[in-house]
Amino acid sequence: MNAIATDRVKLAPGFWASMRRIGIAPHDILRKCCLPLSMMNEPVVTTAQYYAIWQSYAELVGDTAAGIVRLATAFETAQYPPAALSTFHARDYRDALTRMTRYKQMCPPEHLRMRETDDHGLIDLEWAHATQPGPSIMVGTTLAYLLELGRRGTNLPLTAQSVSFVGEMGDTVVLESFFGCPVQVGADVNRLTLRRSDLDLPFASYNEELLDILTPALDRSLTELQSNQKLSDKVKWILVRCLSQGRIDIQSIAQTLGLSDRTLQRRLTEEGASFKQLLADTRHAQALAFLADPSREIKEVAFLVGFEDPNSFHRAFRSWEGTTPANWRAAQEL
Structure with missing residues (x-):
């Protein structure tokens, strides 16, 4: 498992040049997403800024x-x-x-x-x-x-x-x-x-x-990037890929990482994390992402984040957000 978890995204050197080549002015993109024009000279942006740049390009170009x-x-x-x-x-x-x-x-x-x-x-x-x-x-x-x-x-x-x-x-x-x-x-x-x-x-x-x-x-x-990556980030990345595969336990994740479950738990503790909390946080984040798509049924979302029983998903979601999945979705549409 080799994914690199970070919130720093590199913009390819030719990204803005390509925009100019197809007739899209970089400063128009940055103004549209309310980012400083100096960002044209920044090689690294956050994930949120990266998404905003792409979304602004989509709006400027018209048809996706x-x-x-x-x-x-x-x-x-x-x-x-x-x-x-x-x-x-x-x-x-x-x-x-x-x-x-x-x-x-x-x-x-x-x-x-x-x-x-x-x-x-x-x-x-x-x-x-x-x-x-x-x-x-x-x-x-x-x-x-x-x-x-x-x-x-x-x-x-x-x-x-x-x-x-x-x-x-x-x-x-x-x-x-x-x-x-x-x-x-x-x-x-x-x-x-x-x-x-x-x-x-x-x-x-x-x-x-x-x-x-x-x-x-x-x-x-x-x-070098892989060696500097926190173990908790590696675990979350594996969990995102495995949530819909049914029952998830620390033993299976440890095996994927080539560790014993005791070693995994010990190293997570050293990072101030726990497997139980990482699993809950990952399910929570993925549930919000899936619920934001109105085409997905709530039962499907429950399955995709690893709950075989929809009632268990509703209880967990209420503990995360203080409301039901249906009410949360309705609030986002207001």
């Missing part, structure tokens, strides 16, 4: 789908940070995506998880530590960029097998034209599904000498 396609195809290779540059010069598409999912850990809040089946390569976008998911336009741009990466690297007009998004994405016809496949919205997961055979395609931009320089440095940076 159009904004996704415009930005995903606007990045200049010369402006890639080292982690992204290593993906562009990877050996093949699989190597590029493997590097992307690995080094994305150094730049939360989103987290990429890749796996392969007999016929497909699947990349899921999840949330490493944030209590709220990011704006739809950010999610869409991330998955669109992964396909664009393959197209640029192979010099082939690759298409996806399927794409699914949790949130609304605007004009899905625009997205289906870009991805070359059906696009589902209102799904349970943000997922890009590729043909496994495409992952074997070599990159015309492969540069072994550059990778020999970049890879050790990137791996050292990732290792």
